[in-house]
Amino acid sequence: MNQEPLQKPTASELEILRVLWARGPSTVREVYQELRERKSLGYTTVLKLLQIMTAKGSVRRNEEQRAHVYQACQPATETKRQLARDVLQRVFEGSASELMLHALEGRRTSQKELHELRRLLDEYEGRSR
Amino acid sequence: MNQEPLQKPTASELEILRVLWARGPSTVREVYQELRERKSLGYTTVLKLLQIMTAKGSVRRNEEQRAHVYQACQPATETKRQLARDVLQRVFEGSASELMLHALEGRRTSQKELHELRRLLDEYEGRSR
DNA sequence: TTGACAATACGAAAGTCTTCGTAATAGTCT
DNA sequence: AGACTATTACGAAGACTTTCGTATTGTCAA
Known part of the structure; x- marks a missing residue:
């Protein structure tokens, strides 16, 4: 199967x-x-x-x-995407910012992590133009 | 109980x-x-x-x-935080950028959403200084 | 008061997940 | 070959989820 x-x-x-x-x-x-x-x-x-x-x-x-x-069978990236999407839909109705908000909430996040996140957004911003 | x-x-x-x-x-x-x-x-x-x-x-x-x-019993925000954290840990070993990367991957994300995400990061950056 | 209706309580079936014990099998060493 | 060990195969128990049927209870109106 x-x-x-x-x-x-x-x-x-x-x-x-x-x-x-x-x-x-x-x-x-x-x-x-x-x-x-x-x-x-x-x-x-x-x-x-x-x-x-x-x-x-x-x-x-x-x-x-x-x-x-x-x-x-599936590469890590594929399964991880699936799981991220699942939570995104099931819990946050597809809102990435809601997901982010709750993931970060009340948690120390390193400068490095924040930079990385910003870099990601830049990448996406660039791509959607 | x-x-x-x-x-x-x-x-x-x-x-x-x-x-x-x-x-x-x-x-x-x-x-x-x-x-x-x-x-x-x-x-x-x-x-x-x-x-x-x-x-x-x-x-x-x-x-x-x-x-x-x-x-x-719990406000939405509390439970959502719990679920976001759970996935963050279980799937992404605590890396928020990994979570975000896979959540956004291969998905059209509106300018509005991107702006909101950026605003969130600004907020966090401000707070951690 | 009694009949009808709406709501709750209860139990159970079917499916999935997790865990492990036991049996069967295959390879290794003497 | 025979004993020993590592590995796979199999089955089943126990917990949890989801779903629903049936029984019970409460309320209101005629």
Whole structure:
């Protein structure tokens, strides 16, 4: 089964995807060890998750080796865009400034971050002319 | 039961909260009629959801009238902040510019929106000096 | 008072998510 | 070959979500 408009990953699936994005193609054990540094969970839990994700089509695996090697089907950027859009629509009715407002609210934001944000806006401003 | 650090609302709960924020205190029927304009669902479904939300503490109700009147416990702004932060952390590791980048990516953004975003940044820049 | 109607309460089914235990399998070493 | 180990496969429990049907309760009018 291979649907194009991939459904949004669950919380656990996202954690796994993040490991795969960071490490590139990885075995279950590699993902497991990475995740275990942050939270406690069993090896077979990770395995099962990866099997489910394979079935859903969010990852694919290479079975040439004894230990299968998994990788994300979508690049990080694509999935992140999807998740950002989802929140943008579901919570903020599409208003990017509302999203930004609430994301930044009551939070120290570094000069560096603010500069980067400004740079982004410049880029968009330029493009829309 | 009344926990302070309210857990994040589910998709359905958010839809109901949005109606309550927009309308102010409302009866089940009022929420039902509002929601039904966008999606098909039964009256008792909305009722049940509101009952569950009452138990969770995300809404409270006034039972003086025959038809109970529900209202959100948290103001919209608070919950929205929570959801924005959640995505910011879970998906973008806290980087606001990453969030913004993906939210805006490949999307027409009006001049008005861009101006508003810029205004927000000015405000933050001012505050952090 | 009783019938009709509107509202709430309750329970349960179906689906998804997360987690793990156990079984089966495949490779390795002696 | 046989024992040991690492890996995958499978199934299932428990929690949570969403949805709705049915029962109960309250209100009003005739």
